[in-house]
Amino acid sequence: MATYKELLARKQELDAEIEEARRAEAQAALATVRETVAAFGFTPDDIFGTRRKARAASNGAPRFRHPDTGETWGGRGPRPRWLKGKDPEQFRVSE
Structure with missing residues (x-):
């Protein structure tokens, strides 16, 4: 062995x-x-093959705004503290 x-x-x-x-x-x-x-x-x-076209970049416009502080959130990444446990639609920014 x-x-x-x-x-x-x-x-x-x-x-x-x-x-x-x-x-x-x-x-x-x-x-x-x-x-x-x-x-x-x-x-x-x-x-x-050809490269795929990159997705159109987000314009970075905020989708949600805190009414008191004016803080904004674009809907990407972690949800901000002021939105936790709340319905985000009530903070949606009208376009």
Whole structure:
């Protein structure tokens, strides 16, 4: 039966072999991809697709306002203390 140190040494050898095989296969795959891209004239958008358009950013306008202090909340993030346990609709800012 192999000792712990012997097994660790074999593991390191196998890890090195695995990494070398991965590099070799990755290089071969990359060469194939490059040949295919060149042969068909693919663009990065053809390969990776186009980026989705970002959602329209919120204009940051407050949706809720505290009647006494004038504090506002846009409806995102944690609910402010002055709104906890209350119906937010009664504090909605009319547009």
